[in-house]
Amino acid sequence: MHTLAEENYLKALFSLENEHGEVNVNELSKRLGIKMPTVTSMMKKLAANKLVHYESYKPLKLSEKGRKEAALIIRKHRLAEMYLVEKMGFGWEQVHDIAEQIEHIQSAPFFAKMDELLGYPKIDPHGSPIPDKHGKMMWRGYNKLSDCKENETVTIIAVLNTSDDFLKFLNSKQIRLGLVVKVKSAEPFDGSMLLSYEKHPKETLSHLVCERLLVEKT
Amino acid sequence: MHTLAEENYLKALFSLENEHGEVNVNELSKRLGIKMPTVTSMMKKLAANKLVHYESYKPLKLSEKGRKEAALIIRKHRLAEMYLVEKMGFGWEQVHDIAEQIEHIQSAPFFAKMDELLGYPKIDPHGSPIPDKHGKMMWRGYNKLSDCKENETVTIIAVLNTSDDFLKFLNSKQIRLGLVVKVKSAEPFDGSMLLSYEKHPKETLSHLVCERLLVEKT
DNA sequence: GTATAATGTTAGATGAATCTAACAAAAAAA
DNA sequence: TTTTTTTGTTAGATTCATCTAACATTATAC
Numbered sequence: 001m002h003t004l005a006e007e008n009y010l011k012a013l014f015s016l017e018n019e020h021g022e023v024n025v026n027e028l029s030k031r032l033g034i035k036m037p038t039v040t041s042m043m044k045k046l047a048a049n050k051l052v053h054y055e056s057y058k059p060l061k062l063s064e065k066g067r068k069e070a071a072l073i074i075r076k077h078r079l080a081e082m083y084l085v086e087k088m089g090f091g092w093e094q095v096h097d098i099a100e101q102i103e104h105i106q107s108a109p110f111f112a113k114m115d116e117l118l119g120y121p122k123i124d125p126h127g128s129p130i131p132d133k134h135g136k137m138m139w140r141g142y143n144k145l146s147d148c149k150e151n152e153t154v155t156i157i158a159v160l161n162t163s164d165d166f167l168k169f170l171n172s173k174q175i176r177l178g179l180v181v182k183v184k185s186a187e188p189f190d191g192s193m194l195l196s197y198e199k200h201p202k203e204t205l206s207h208l209v210c211e212r213l214l215v216e217k218t
Numbered sequence: 219m220h221t222l223a224e225e226n227y228l229k230a231l232f233s234l235e236n237e238h239g240e241v242n243v244n245e246l247s248k249r250l251g252i253k254m255p256t257v258t259s260m261m262k263k264l265a266a267n268k269l270v271h272y273e274s275y276k277p278l279k280l281s282e283k284g285r286k287e288a289a290l291i292i293r294k295h296r297l298a299e300m301y302l303v304e305k306m307g308f309g310w311e312q313v314h315d316i317a318e319q320i321e322h323i324q325s326a327p328f329f330a331k332m333d334e335l336l337g338y339p340k341i342d343p344h345g346s347p348i349p350d351k352h353g354k355m356m357w358r359g360y361n362k363l364s365d366c367k368e369n370e371t372v373t374i375i376a377v378l379n380t381s382d383d384f385l386k387f388l389n390s391k392q393i394r395l396g397l398v399v400k401v402k403s404a405e406p407f408d409g410s411m412l413l414s415y416e417k418h419p420k421e422t423l424s425h426l427v428c429e430r431l432l433v434e435k436t
Numbered sequence: 437g438t439a440t441a442a443t444g445t446t447a448g449a450t451g452a453a454t455c456t457a458a459c460a461a462a463a464a465a466a
Numbered sequence: 467t468t469t470t471t472t473t474g475t476t477a478g479a480t481t482c483a484t485c486t487a488a489c490a491t492t493a494t495a496c
Contacts (some may be wrong), residue, residue: 005483026443040445045482057444057491087305088331101323107316113306183495223453244473255453258475263452275461275474438496445490449496455480 014070088152127158155216232288296342300436311385345376372433
């Protein structure tokens with residue numbers, strides 16, 4: 001169907017659009033680690049296949065078709081991550097790179113079976129929603145921990161970075177999905193927060209970390 | 219490490235060498251569905267990487283290094299097939315194409331985990347041996363059913379073709395690994411055989427089929 | 437509102453894996 | 467042993483995804 005390269009561009013475009021609406025060539029180039037001229041020519045190719053709307057010097061935009069294709073690849077990625085964690089016993093910090101490869105497998109029965117064995121999960125091990133078979137994806141109402149006020153008590157429902165380093169750091173602090181934390185104070189100067197949870201009555205997390213933790217009011 | 223294309227050449231060379239010793243460019247070309255000139259140039263590339271011994275107009279031969287690499291890819295393929303059948307509930311006729319894709323995944327932990335969850339299997343769902351981590355592969359002492367004599371009773375221990383069509387045909391005759399069959403007669407003219415097993419007192423199989431069933435004396 | 441910086445495009449090259457057409461060698465047949 | 471067939475190689479083209487260098491446009495800063 002699509003080449004590996006095309007799939008990677010679609011996925012990156014989808015993520016960037018979700019993160020901050022408009023996407024430009026430079027951003028996409030940086031995200032993929034591919035030089036801008038290469039990105040431009042791939043955009044023309046994807047536009048010829050009606051997967052993106054492309055006009056010179058204008059922001060990039062996935063077409064409906066492109067968005068659906070992208071969501072279906074992300075569906076495969078997230079199902080794979082969930083399978084690796086739930087059925088094979090991997091930690092949430094180990095699964096990204098493996099899923100990155102599994103997501104390109106072309107076999108509807110393979111992913112249908114994974115979905116079935118997992119009991120049709122709605123979220124992956126990092127709390128991100130798994131798009132459905134039609135490419136529809138729903139985010140829960142969420143906030144960043146960094147936007148919470150003092151004395152709020154919230155539940156961590158997702159993490160916005162699936163890199164091995166970040167997740168290992170969370171592991172070392174016993175931070176996981178479902179954890180209930182109380183904001184004891186938020187430092188206006190550097191955005192760091194003092195939190196209290198379980199056996200950690202006084203744990204300070206940097207702004208960079210708090211920004212990547214999505215929470216729900218408890 | 220290696221490209222997808224290189225891996226496919228190595229695997230095909232390995233299989234052809236196991237099937238009938240010497241391999242030539244024409245055979246490899248047909249096996250892969252790739253034209254001869256392309257095969258020649260890839261042989262030069264693999265030779266430059268010390269994976270095959272190549273000399274113009276001479277038979278092709280894997281080097282020790284090449285044979286090991288190939289065996290490790292086949293190991294991944296067969297572990298994947300076993301996993302798909304044993305842990306995911308696929309039929310033996312459904313797994314070839316999926317495993318063909320999984321075998322190219324680069325992740326030692328992924329295959330180590332599969333191996334562990336399967337209890338370190340020695341054969342795949344079609345009875346073929348799974349090479350060990352060092353690329354060593356052992357075939358059991360076997361014979362083709364087509365070489366058996368009248369009145370012999372044998373156990374089917376492997377099938378030499380993993381195509382969906384062939385395996386569906388075997389399913390329709392209730393033929394599977396471990397089945398004990400008695401040769402009632404062998405037709406010298408066309409090599410077909412009359413067999414008796416379980417609820418099939420008189421089942422005739424063509425030479426083409428009998429040749430692809432490996433058996434062990436019971 | 438011009439100068440500078442950032443972003444984006446065009447043109448042309450490269451390497452991988454493929455092809456076809458033409459030629460060469462080896463094997464088989466006559 | 468000469469001819470024919472099969473097999474293998476060389477040369478050169480094509481497509482894909484990438485690059486660098488040069489140029490163009492848009493946005494930012496002074």
